Amino acid sequence: MNWEKHLSDEGLRITGPRRAIMEVLLAASVPLSPREILERGQRVHRKLGLVTVYRTLSLLEQFHWVRRVHREDSCHAYLTTSPGHRHALICCGCGQAVDFPGGDDLDTLIERVEARTGYCINDHLLQLFGLCPGCQETRA
């Protein structure tokens, strides 16, 4: 199901600003801050305002069409999501981000921590940071 149909089904409207923001996020391979989304979005929908960016992000986040990640310089940056619970690997050189699934290793880790602490774990935040192949060359 696509996001436009999803919003319609919820009785919400498909508007120019919302299309612009979604378009920007879908085109980005790097997590973007609200301000960056504004700047890029204004190239699509000239009158776009920052307030609408915030409101749209929080809407899209509720429906899991976008996801918030933590960047060192701007604590709140947004990415479109792949289906399922995935994690971000972010390049410290160029900001390029790729998604990856947690997999069995993470499940095992969580089970061990549950056993040791008695906590019932129901969510996690995992992000990896490093250098992408391109940036490794540049620094070599």
Next chain:
Amino acid sequence: MNWEKHLSDEGLRITGPRRAIMEVLLAASVPLSPREILERGQRVHRKLGLVTVYRTLSLLEQFHWVRRVHREDSCHAYLTTSPGHRHALICCGCGQAVDFPGGDDLDTLIERVEARTGYCINDHLLQLFGLCPGCQETRA
């Protein structure tokens, strides 16, 4: 080595405000936001100001005496650190936090992601969220 000796060795001063902030953090079992640290710290050192809290946190963070974690409601919250690279498991019910080491599972996961993506991974952010044993009872 304790933090007071560490600061002295660096030519920095042990002051009332710094003692108050460290005392608050050592007594806390929950990650605290700068504002929360201020409020608790003022009970120890009445004239403590928010600016000093920020400056002291950034100082202590540089020396790894405290560590920043991400709380849902306040992006920047601080904890005293255990030695080594450890992670936080935070209770969604009461905010209680415990530390745990990543262990082999995390190392394996990172190696696999490196192999699959070609990235060279040099840092990570991992936090777990759940219910502590006490809060599980309350909700049962």
Next chain:
DNA sequence: TTTTCTGCAAAGGTTTTGCACCAAT
């Protein structure tokens, strides 16, 4: 006494809120 640290005030950011107008249905 010397230098660092502190608190205040103010500046710089980001995020939220109130409201009248606009636009999707």
Next chain:
DNA sequence: ATTGGTGCAAAACCTTTGCAGAAAA
């Protein structure tokens, strides 16, 4: 025609900076 959405302005926060006075060493 009805609602919900938008942008503007302003408020509310959070974090950083400049500076004169206070306090460690």
